[in-house]
Amino acid sequence: MTTLENSPGSHHPLPGTNAELINPDIVRGRFRSVLFDFDGTLSLIRQGWPDVMIPMMVDVLKQTHTSETDEQLHETVEHYVMRLNGRQTIYQMMQLVEEVRKRGGHPESALTYKTRYHELLAIPVQQRLDAIQHGQLTPESLTVPGSHSLLENLQKLGLHLYLASGTDLTYVKQELTWLKLDHYFGQHIYGALDDYKNFSKAMIIQQILNENDLQGEELLGFGDGFVEIEEVKRVGGVSIGVASNEATGHGINLWKRERLIEAGADLIIPEYREQSALIKWLFQT
Numbered sequence: 001m002t003t004l005e006n007s008p009g010s011h012h013p014l015p016g017t018n019a020e021l022i023n024p025d026i027v028r029g030r031f032r033s034v035l036f037d038f039d040g041t042l043s044l045i046r047q048g049w050p051d052v053m054i055p056m057m058v059d060v061l062k063q064t065h066t067s068e069t070d071e072q073l074h075e076t077v078e079h080y081v082m083r084l085n086g087r088q089t090i091y092q093m094m095q096l097v098e099e100v101r102k103r104g105g106h107p108e109s110a111l112t113y114k115t116r117y118h119e120l121l122a123i124p125v126q127q128r129l130d131a132i133q134h135g136q137l138t139p140e141s142l143t144v145p146g147s148h149s150l151l152e153n154l155q156k157l158g159l160h161l162y163l164a165s166g167t168d169l170t171y172v173k174q175e176l177t178w179l180k181l182d183h184y185f186g187q188h189i190y191g192a193l194d195d196y197k198n199f200s201k202a203m204i205i206q207q208i209l210n211e212n213d214l215q216g217e218e219l220l221g222f223g224d225g226f227v228e229i230e231e232v233k234r235v236g237g238v239s240i241g242v243a244s245n246e247a248t249g250h251g252i253n254l255w256k257r258e259r260l261i262e263a264g265a266d267l268i269i270p271e272y273r274e275q276s277a278l279i280k281w282l283f284q285t
Contacts, residue, residue: 052120
């Protein structure tokens with residue numbers, strides 16, 4: 001298992017935790033609200049989604065009769081898919097439309113591509129939901145380890161918890177219920193809308209600040225994608241990058257870690273198993 005001690009470029013392991021401190025100068029102890037991403041940050045229901053989206057997009061681009069190899073197409077698609085991770089799914093599909101056009105093809109609409117992707121992803125997602133319903137899997141087994149207790153502990157501290165996901169809101173609400181996480185967020189659950197211009201994580205963050213009369217340093221964010229890390233930092237908040245290894249549930253995903261640091265994460269954690277010392281450290285003044 002990869003740990004912080006043996007991961008490349010690890011400089012500041014936080015004593016008593018599995019966290020890696022990237023920015024030792026963050027302001028601590030002032031947090032009043034916490035924003036969570038969903039997939040890969042709390043939920044593992046959609047684990048493996050890139051292995052559905054990327055091959056689908058490669059197949060679409062191959063139909064343009066480009067001279068690029070499958071490997072080259074995969075690299076191109078992976079780059080923009082992960083760069084846009086955290087934004088609404090439609091943005092990845094809009095980029096696919098552009099990539100088809102670049103190669104002289106005649107793309108279908110971004111919404112058509114999004115529908116096709118959801119149909120493909122629905123197969124493993126439904127299998128996991130069925131397994132929960134029939135008692136073959138527990139909700140806890142399909143969450144990033146320690147998620148339930150982390151939310152419980154943050155709620156006990158009197159913090160307002162928010163969730164914003166690039167996944168469609170209908171799916172987010174359904175999956176939160178299956179994972180028994182919905183009650184931690186109440187009405188503060190946000191996801192992608194059909195009218196994509198009416199939702200972004202930047203918009204939700206500004207709403208959180210306005211509703212709670214917050215200064216930036218009073219906002220704490222958890223996420224495994226570029227977007228939520230960048231947007232929380234943009235307003236002066238503290239971003240915790242969750243470099244979760246979704247396939248195993250253990251250890252650091254080094255690919256995620258590198259990109260979360262690039263996005264500006266203040267701390268990197270693999271999951272929430274060693275949260276007690278982390279929470280204590282975050283709330284010290």
